[in-house]
Amino acid sequence: MGITVSLENMEKIYERPKTLKKAVMHYCPGCGHGVAHRLVMEIVEELGIQENIIGVAPVGCSVFAYYYMDIDMQEAAHGRACAVATGIKRMMPDHYVFTYQGDGDLAAIGTNETIHACNRGENITIVFINNAIYGMTGGQMAPTTLLGQPATTCPMGREQVANGYPIRMSELVAQLPGTIYVERVAVNTPARVRKAKKALTKAFKSQELKKGTSFVEILSNCPSNWKMTPVDSNKWLDENMLPYYPLGLYKDEISGE
Amino acid sequence: MSEMLLMKGNEAMAEAALRAGGEGYFAYPITPQSEVAEYMAREAPKHGTVFLQAESELAAINMLYGAAAAGFKVWTSSSSPGISLMQEGISYIAGAMLPCVIVNVNRGGPGLGTIQPSQGDYFQTVKGGGHGDYRLITLAPSTVQEIVDYMGLAFDLAWKYRNPAMILMDGALGQMMEKVQFKPYTDPGRDISWATRGKSEDRESNFITSLFIKPEEMEQVNLQLQRTYREIEKNEVRYDTYETDDADLVLVAYGLSARIASKVMHILRNKGLKVGLVKPISLWPYPYKVLNELADRVKGFFVMELNAGQMVEDVRLGVNGKKEVGFYGRMGGMIYSPEEVSEKVEAFARKIGM
Numbered sequence: 060m061g062i063t064v065s066l067e068n069m070e071k072i073y074e075r076p077k078t079l080k081k082a083v084m085h086y087c088p089g090c091g092h093g094v095a096h097r098l099v100m101e102i103v104e105e106l107g108i109q110e111n112i113i114g115v116a117p118v119g120c121s122v123f124a125y126y127y128m129d130i131d132m133q134e135a136a137h138g139r140a141c142a143v144a145t146g147i148k149r150m151m152p153d154h155y156v157f158t159y160q161g162d163g164d165l166a167a168i169g170t171n172e173t174i175h176a177c178n179r180g181e182n183i184t185i186v187f188i189n190n191a192i193y194g195m196t197g198g199q200m201a202p203t204t205l206l207g208q209p210a211t212t213c214p215m216g217r218e219q220v221a222n223g224y225p226i227r228m229s230e231l232v233a234q235l236p237g238t239i240y241v242e243r244v245a246v247n248t249p250a251r252v253r254k255a256k257k258a259l260t261k262a263f264k265s266q267e268l269k270k271g272t273s274f275v276e277i278l279s280n281c282p283s284n285w286k287m288t289p290v291d292s293n294k295w296l297d298e299n300m301l302p303y304y305p306l307g308l309y310k311d312e313i314s315g316e
Numbered sequence: 317m318s319e320m321l322l323m324k325g326n327e328a329m330a331e332a333a334l335r336a337g338g339e340g341y342f343a344y345p346i347t348p349q350s351e352v353a354e355y356m357a358r359e360a361p362k363h364g365t366v367f368l369q370a371e372s373e374l375a376a377i378n379m380l381y382g383a384a385a386a387g388f389k390v391w392t393s394s395s396s397p398g399i400s401l402m403q404e405g406i407s408y409i410a411g412a413m414l415p416c417v418i419v420n421v422n423r424g425g426p427g428l429g430t431i432q433p434s435q436g437d438y439f440q441t442v443k444g445g446g447h448g449d450y451r452l453i454t455l456a457p458s459t460v461q462e463i464v465d466y467m468g469l470a471f472d473l474a475w476k477y478r479n480p481a482m483i484l485m486d487g488a489l490g491q492m493m494e495k496v497q498f499k500p501y502t503d504p505g506r507d508i509s510w511a512t513r514g515k516s517e518d519r520e521s522n523f524i525t526s527l528f529i530k531p532e533e534m535e536q537v538n539l540q541l542q543r544t545y546r547e548i549e550k551n552e553v554r555y556d557t558y559e560t561d562d563a564d565l566v567l568v569a570y571g572l573s574a575r576i577a578s579k580v581m582h583i584l585r586n587k588g589l590k591v592g593l594v595k596p597i598s599l600w601p602y603p604y605k606v607l608n609e610l611a612d613r614v615k616g617f618f619v620m621e622l623n624a625g626q627m628v629e630d631v632r633l634g635v636n637g638k639k640e641v642g643f644y645g646r647m648g649g650m651i652y653s654p655e656e657v658s659e660k661v662e663a664f665a666r667k668i669g670m
Contacts, residue, residue: 080521111514113386125523131512135524136408139378142370146382147512149366150340154514170380175371175489189551310339 065291080129089289091246091279092120094186096127098246098256099159101129102263112155113147115140115167119161120194122185138169141176144183155266157184163193166228167202173232180237180271184262187228187274190281191300193223195205198284202226205299210284225303229276233309241309245278260309265313273313291307319500324458326393326490329419329483330355333391336501338417340366342379346398348487349421351404353393361658362567377405377418384414385524386512389471389503391662393419395487396437398422399429399445406480407446410541411526415474417467417582418452419483421490424649432649433487435571441484442600449538450546453481453552453601456570460494466597468501473552475506477544483663484599486622488572488651540575554597555606559585563592565665566610570596571583572651575622577653580661588663599627607634616668618642618661622651640668 075081078100085211103109103306106285108271116124117136125132127176135143140158158165161220161231165173176183191198199211200217217225233241238261240266244255255277278300280292287295321469323331330352333341341356346378353369360362362365366383376392379478383390393401399420411417420441424434441454442550453473455466466483515521528534558578560566565584569577574595584591595612596603616639617629628643641666 076458109514110516113512115382122527125521125525126395129515129516129521131524133382133512134412134527135381136378136404139374139405140382142378143382143385145375146340146384146390147381147386149342149379150383150386150388151513159600172369172375175375194525277583292365308538 067298076100078104078109078129082126084127085123086290087283089280089282089292091189091190091277094246094252094275095123095186095279096124096282098259099157099186100128101256102260106263108155108270112152113151115144115147115156115158117158117160119164119166120281121159121161121188122195124159138167139172140169141166141172141181141185145176145181148181148183152182152269153265155184157186157263157293159186160188161194162189162201162203166226173228174235177232177238177272177274178235182266182269182271184266184273184275186259187276188279189276189304191225191227191281191282192284194281200256205303208299225306229274229309232274237271238274238310239268239312240265240273243276243278243304243306243309245306247280247296247297249280261313268313278306317377318500320495320497322493323444323445323460323496324491325356325463325485326351326353326421327465328395328460328496329467330359331356332464332498333417334359334365334448335498336471337389337503338365338391338471341392342368342370342376342383342384342390343392343394344370344373344376344398346395347394348423348538349395349490352419372594374405375602376403377409381386381405381409381412381414381415384416385407385512387508387513389475389506389619391417391419393421395421395423396425396434397518399437399440403446403520406452407448407450408633409448409480409528410450410452411448412524413478413570414480415478415525417470417474417483419485422484422486423660424647425472430649431487432442432548433622433651434647434649435486435573435622435626436647437484439631440624441481441482444604451479451539451548451600453479453548454484455481455554455597456484456599457489458574458595460489460492460496460661463489464496464498464554472504477548479544481622484571486572549601552598553603553605554593554596555603556596557606558593560592560594560610562590564590564615564670565592565661566614566617567591567661568596568607568627569621570599570627573620573622575655576652576657580657583658584661589670591661602630604630604634607631608636611638615637616640616642616664616665618644620652620657621645623647640643
């Protein structure tokens with residue numbers, strides 16, 4: 060037995076932004092990347108900046124971001140997105156430039172580039188997806204993997220003496236004089252998705268001020284490598300990631316402008 | 317004709333890049349070429365071009381990637397250990413088919429080595445260096461004038477073939493002061509339709525990548541690169557010959573060694589030995605053909621390099637077993653004197669019955 064729904068006289072209230080390509084994403088069911096991609100592209104559409112924005116994709120699960128985001132993009136070497144973005148922005152200071160990076164890319168192999176781009180106050184937006192695990196390579200320990208959290212390279216759970224502590228990037232870059240906007244958000248509930256969009260909008264718009272780096276950390280899930288259902292992973296994020304990675308605004312030097 | 321100036325190699329290089337319309341320079345200081353960044357810091361703003369001191373060579377080469385992928389005429393310079401750090405980025409730049417110029421002011425290695433001049437990076441430059449099947453167009457100046465002349469040429473070749481070009485010189489040339497003349501430069505025009513400058517409504521989005529996960533696609537990209545390399549090999553071989561017409565023995569040397577070789581040639585000619593010189597200018601593509609042709613009429617070849625014997629392998633490939641190939645090299649930043657090399661060449665000449 061089926062239900063027949065007529066689309067006549069119905070108002071379309073939700074659709075694919077024009078800035079997202081008509082492509083089926085390769086992300087696992089329930090993964091937060093799809094939501095984060097959409098948020099960034101909604102903002103590009105709403106700000107009307109498709110013609111003057113350049114994105115930099117990382118190495119990690121979002122390595123194919125340019126197959127989905129309908130804007131000019133560059134694929135950076137692992138960890139070098141902020142250096143690549145710096146090269147673009149210095150040549151085209153009036154264009155919007157952003158990086159979209161995961162935790163391995165931004166906070167392990169690329170920490171140096173991240174810190175120095177933020178410290179120079181490169182006028183770019185850094186979108187940082189923190190899901191506390193290496194997704195693309197299959198669940199190895201990330202720099203942001205929580206103590207006790209199992210990963211394939213710390214199967215008994217991350218242990219401090221052997222593996223060190225999970226790194227808090229928002230707190231770190233907020234201390235640097237070059238950043239003007241730093242916020243940590245999450246995409247595991249509809250309310251948080253809306254809040255994430257507000258933060259991202261602010262971050263992208265801040266490039267107009269030419270005053271420094273905007274950094275938005277998005278806590279996201281990885282059902283496949285956390286080895287749980289999407290619903291459980293969203294709950295796990297609340298219970299485990301939020302205590303160590305508190306959501307909120309870490310720096311805002313733009314709101315008064 | 318423009319005026320004659322007295323300039324240090326490193327500074328002349330920077331000035332040449334500015335005059336050739338270089339729009340951006342990203343680099344990290346390293347001896348013996350830090351004057352390049354100092355010159356650019358001072359002069360780039362006057363030309364309205366971009367200079368940025370990166371936090372590392374790793375960052376510098378990736379800034380270059382970003383700027384080149386946005387369609388700008390950009391370059392960097394470094395010296396051996398810094399160039400080693402850039403190898404990953406150079407492979408990505410080659411894989412993504414991006415034009416740019418990289419200068420290596422070669423110092424002695426391996427490791428941290430010495431800051432004294434060397435030609436020890438020949439293999440790294442022309443045989444790979446980074447991962448994968450790629451090639452760098454490589455030009456080797458032997459005078460400050462040639463540094464200046466090849467800078468514009470390196471940009472033009474890089475853009476003509478959408479391939480990175482390297483200028484491989486040594487620390488002595490960077491530090492040497494010589495007279496130099498800047499010839500007027502005209503940009504032959506650059507196609508940037510592929511570059512990422514913002515997606516306009518009338519076209520699909522441009523993306524620059526070296527990632528092709530499907531082997532069928534990756535093979536096609538490789539085949540395209542190989543076609544470009546064959547084109548470059550066909551069109552861009554450059555070398556100079558000196559007194560090879562009546563030569564019985566041909567010296568082969570590039571860069572600083574070619575200057576010393578020219579003195580060796582005169583010493584030996586004064587002693588009655590008919591010695592000529594081939595100076596490769598493009599180290600890739602390599603001038604195999606001229607060596608192979610000379611091998612039909614000379615009695616032998618002698619290669620001198622400031623390394624343990626690297627280019628000599630290419631000379632042997634060119635000569636292809638037709639004649640004996642001798643070699644003498646110094647390493648670790650030591651430079652041979654013309655007299656020292658002359659003795660080695662004379663001994664070689666005797667050995668091959670000259």
